[in-house]
Amino acid sequence: MLEKIDQQLFLFLNSLHSPAWDKVMVLVSAKLTWVPLYLFILVLLAIKYRRSFLIIIPLIILTITAADQLSVHAFKEVFMRLRPCHEPSLEGLVHTVNDKCGGMYGFVSSHAANSFAAAVLSIGLLRKKWFTVLMISWAVLVSYSRVYLGVHYPGDIIAGAVLGALLGYLFYTLYFYFDEKLVYNSNFFRNSRNNSRNSSRNNSGNSTNSTNSNSNNNTNITNSNKRNKDADN
Numbered sequence: 001m002l003e004k005i006d007q008q009l010f011l012f013l014n015s016l017h018s019p020a021w022d023k024v025m026v027l028v029s030a031k032l033t034w035v036p037l038y039l040f041i042l043v044l045l046a047i048k049y050r051r052s053f054l055i056i057i058p059l060i061i062l063t064i065t066a067a068d069q070l071s072v073h074a075f076k077e078v079f080m081r082l083r084p085c086h087e088p089s090l091e092g093l094v095h096t097v098n099d100k101c102g103g104m105y106g107f108v109s110s111h112a113a114n115s116f117a118a119a120v121l122s123i124g125l126l127r128k129k130w131f132t133v134l135m136i137s138w139a140v141l142v143s144y145s146r147v148y149l150g151v152h153y154p155g156d157i158i159a160g161a162v163l164g165a166l167l168g169y170l171f172y173t174l175y176f177y178f179d180e181k182l183v184y185n186s187n188f189f190r191n192s193r194n195n196s197r198n199s200s201r202n203n204s205g206n207s208t209n210s211t212n213s214n215s216n217n218n219t220n221i222t223n224s225n226k227r228n229k230d231a232d233n
Contacts (some may be wrong), residue, residue, distance in 0.1 A: 003153070003155075006153045006154055006155040007084070007153065009153075009154050010084055010147060010153045010154055011090070011093060011094075012195075014095050014146050014147060014148065014150055014155065015095065017095050025097070025145045025148045026098070026149070027147055028141055028145040029111065029144060029145040029146060034138070034142075037138065044120070048125075051213060055175065055178070055179065056125065056175065059171055059175050060122075062171060063117050063121050063167060063171040064117060065162065066087065066117070066167050067110075067113040067117035067164045067167050068113065068114055070113070070163065071108050071113040071114075071160060071163060071164075072110060075108045075159070076103070076106070076108070076110075077105070078129055079105070079107045080104075080105050081105055081106060081107035082104065082106065083101060083103070083104065083105065083151050083152065084106070084153055085102075085150045085151055086101060086171070090162075095148075095150050096149060096150040096151070097149055097150075101150070101151055102151045106151060106152050106153065107156045107159065108156050108163055109143065109146055109152045109157050109159075109160035109161075109162035110160065111143060111145075111146050111152075112139075112142070112143040112156070112157045112158075113161070115139040115161075116140045116160070116163075116165045116168060117163075117165070117167045117171075117217070118135075118164075118168065119135040119138065119139040119168065120164070120169050120172065121168040121169075121171055123135050123136075123168075124172035128148070139164075143157045143160070143161060143209030144149035144157070155159060207212060
């Protein structure tokens, strides 16, 4: 039942096409198209987090890698649901561009998983309303382009988006957990170094005071002996 609804919704959305939009959606779906956006996000994160940015870079890589690999090995290769452009029962009904269809299986959409993972992670890290709107709009647009191009059902997109959002949130929470641990440890060691320095300074000060006290005592003894000699004379 759900599969039939998914197919019917796909056919409706996929039928809304034109030569002009074909070119647009090919660009939207291409990963290199969004390199300026990726760089913009990295700049914003670098400005906000500075030193912690060195932790965020591998975090982003891990998040996208997890979304991409899980969408393939834990879903596509397990459920083996044919892409609409490979589905024999839909032959002649699916609109594709440049006869490109991709791999055999389409559940879940890796584009949707990767886009929503990056969106949720960066939204959590930056926490700005305008940025939230931007990233959600971007992820939805990229995901929709896959339906337009005939390579994914709406169900593939929704499941991929959920997977990506969950992974994005998971890695976001892991970042703050480990970041707090690192900050705690750095403060602990910093305080230990400061205590050691203060202790050294105090010991040095006590040593100086002791030296001065001994010097004063020797001076007093010398003066006393000198007065006794003068009295004898």
